[in-house]
Amino acid sequence: MISLQRCTILWGSADIHDDDPQVRIVDNCVYLPYSHGGVWGLFSSDGRPVLEAIDFREGVHVPGDQRLPDGGRIDVAAAEGSDSTYIYVGRVNFHYGHFLVNTLPRFWNISKIKTPNTKILYHGPMSVEQIFSTPYVNTIFSMLGLAPRDFVRFASPTKIKHVVVPKTSFEEQRAGFAKYKTLCYDIGRRISHNKGLSENIETLYFSKTRLKSAVGIITNEIEVEEYMREKGARIVYPEQLSFEEQLQLMSAADNIIASAGSFLHTSIFCPPRNITCLNVTEQINSNYTIIDRLNRNSAGYYYPTAMQVLPQQDGYLTARYLPEARAVAEKLFEISKS
Template sequence: MPASTQVFLDRDPHWGIYTESGELVAEAAYERSPHRELVGQSRHLDLRDIDVVDGPFEEMVYAGPIIAHYGHFLLTSLARLWALDGSRPALFHSHPPIFDHNARFILELLAAAGLTRDNSYSFERPTRICRLVVPEASFFEQYYVSRDYSAAVEKIGNAIPETNRFEHRDYYISKARIGSGVASLADEEEIERAFRQEGFEIVYPETLSLPDQISLFRNARTIAGTISSAFHTVVLAPKGRSRQILFDYSDTPNSNFALIEHGIEANVSYYSLSDSVTRHHNDRFIAYYVAKDIESLARKMVQIAMPNPSQHDSVSNENCVPDFAGENYRDILKRLHLELAPTSYLEIGTLNGGTLALANAPSISIDPFFQIETAVIGSKEMCLFFQMGSDTFFDNYDPKQLLGRRLDLSFLDGMHHCEFLLRDFMNAERHSSRDGVIALHDCLPVEIPMTDRLQNGTPPVAPHRGGWWTGDVWRTLYAIKRHRPDLRVLCLDAAPTGLVLISKLNPQSTKLSTYYDQIVDEMLGLDLSQITVSGFLEQMDVQSTRTVVEPGSLIASLRS
């Protein structure tokens, strides 16, 4: 049943996907709120007097409703796109017809998802579909989010061209120029003035193109503002790049924000303004707030949003450098899996399973104490777990015999002592294919204390880095670069402590094993405080993750 041309979806009891007997297909329902309440629609319709026409396709896949509101579109209209592979035409509920919408963001996001007039349809009359595939919605507003959602929307966001409109600095999102909407704060210009005086650039999201909005969330250091759907844009941008400060007029923010934060691991802090504002009636806004003392409120908001100097660029000397501005290391690993398409995978140091879940190939996972917290099997036809140290594993098992092939990809994140990682690398390379890749984590420290061989042995210089422990595996990277110039070593500024990708492997090489004892003595004699953190990173030729953001560029860099 099509959506009505006269009312919004939530006031239309007739639209939806129904069986011949008039029962609403539960899997295709639009539900939101913690109780999963229907948005419009009816559990049952009497279709006896309805004129139904046959659809033009024998089989379609249901893609959900097109909602012209920006926030609802991002969360609901994109929620089923994870399942679209182009093999069947997609069916949307939409009025007007899909590609007649005036909202430019709708057309841009659908295009980025690969949807065109040739493969996407909506019907204006009751239409019979012989077979309709209904994928589960990966985001139920105010109720649930799945990993499928974050992966799908990030892929869509990555298909939007980068504009580099915004830099790594601080921004305040203002709603002062919006004439009507959900919520507004009177005299927000005073808030703008206070933020501007502290170096924040004021941004009006309704004036920005979609690529520019994504650029803001990709590149900003801090984004502050009153809670609004403008902050939903973060789902389209790589996670871990911006620190978001959201001010809410109530004591409890809309749960959609918590779902987004959980789904994409965003860096978000919430602060209530309920004690500082009162609600008033306004014909142009559903909720209109007036500050009890606008100058006091402005000072409070600025004080909360100001970056802690110890967390950002002002903490900068040769032995304590700013946080890496690159993508989160898991995002790079995810892309590496996609571009390399390994047929076998080895992981040392699985812990809770976050990185193992990225793999689809037959896998070996090694950890002396597993604490799996997520679904790690996925589509793997085989996943072998060995709860032991990596040395014990390689003394007793052969990955080639276990998986039936050499290793195409290994991720080494085990014991953070240089001699352990050196042995892990030697063993992984010995069992790798020549076209394989070995990834090393935590080899690019940003300050001296995190390089202690004892975890949390020295307090960090920057307080927010408490718990960041790289150990001294930076020494291993130093040794590999020095003793194996035949390898291709790509060091990336992936947050928080770098990612090193090594290719052009030689499984027959014995140089590291032959001189293992001498190399270990040499590594332990290195003094990072003398080399300096900044000097080490320069010697390692650390590259920005932006250099490998284009599809195929990561593998191209490893093959060059």
């Protein structure tokens, strides 16, 4: 007898806010450039981090790389200076899931506060050219009317006279703001308008079987994929699709089935979706729930209690084996239709 348990416990919280995130103007701060393994961020002259510029996880702790050691100070006199006003958007992270929940949420009011001459100040290891060479980032930023010329970062500590810091509209594993949904839905609407939707898909199955690296895999997921194919589901491999293609397919599907992965976050750009998710743990990462609540998705997360954890494999942080995978796939398919 297959035991498929519906997940009800969150890892984190998932509050939804209808009010706007705060926007703070910070005067006379110091920009420390991004340094992998070192300290970076926006700081006041006495060494305190600018809290509005930090992406907290679960709303609690300042990351270790964005605070100075106890008693540490910044040599303000040695820093270069800039009298321009900037809009700060945090670290630009090109990993798809982190881009959607850490980077993009800072842009919720960019169209209102940016003038043609105001530069967008960011942190990160990548140059502007490298950022825009990432196809989905290029697409999303272009939908916001942004181009490489709009972005800037500094290579050395820099004193800045004025920085506008919009607080994030998505607090990782804690809360989401209605403005984030509005931002993403407008982007999705523009893409759909440009591309057009010409098909309807009854069931769409997102498969990880062709991934070469990932946070986690189910080593025998191919058995689930084969069952879904036999039932007439359309099988897609998200890493082989452009952002526009993922968005179009997800928007066209009556039912979406997948194991948990950041590609499910694409639903925030779509109308409300029906999602049936094979969850590899008993708890739901609350980022999924935040997006589901913002987008008003009908989403269910199901954990097979017989799931087995395997030793770590090259290219993956976690690996699992799913006993009786076809029977689990059958139940998931039935649930998606109910």
